[in-house]
Amino acid sequence: MALFNEELIWLGRDNTIDLQLYSNSSAIDLAGATEMRLSLKNTTVIITSTDNAAGIIRWGSTSWKTGEIRIVAGGSTALVPGRYTATLVVFDPTNSSGVVWDNNIPIRVMADPLAT
Secondary structure (H helix, E strand, C coil): CCCCCCEEEECCCCCCEEEECEECCEECCCCCCCEEEEEECCCCCEEEECCCCCCCEEECCCCCCCCEEEECCCCCCCCCCEEEEEEEEEEECCEEEEEEEEEEEEEEEECCCCCC
C-alpha cells in the first residue's frame, strides 16, 4: 500500500489523514485491532494509539468504511514541521508483535498557519 501523495499534518489543527487498509484487494476488518503505531523514520517519534475512538490514530467507527483509519495528529507535541516517511504497525490479539501495513507513508508536518 505505498502512497504517492504526501499526507499533511497541520500542527494546531483538526485535519485528519484518512487511510484505508487493504490486503489482497479486500479492506481489512479492524474490529480486533488493539493498538496502532505510526513511526517517523530517522526520528525518535512514535505515535501510539490504544483508544480506537479517541486516540491520535482512530479506527473501527461504524460510520466509516471497513479498514478505514484516521490520523488526527495536529495536536501532537512530538511533531515539528518537516517532511517524513512513516511506518504504520497494527496490533491485535493474534499479532502481538504487530503487522507492518506500510513503511513508506510520505508525511509533511506543517506549522500552524495562524500561529504568531
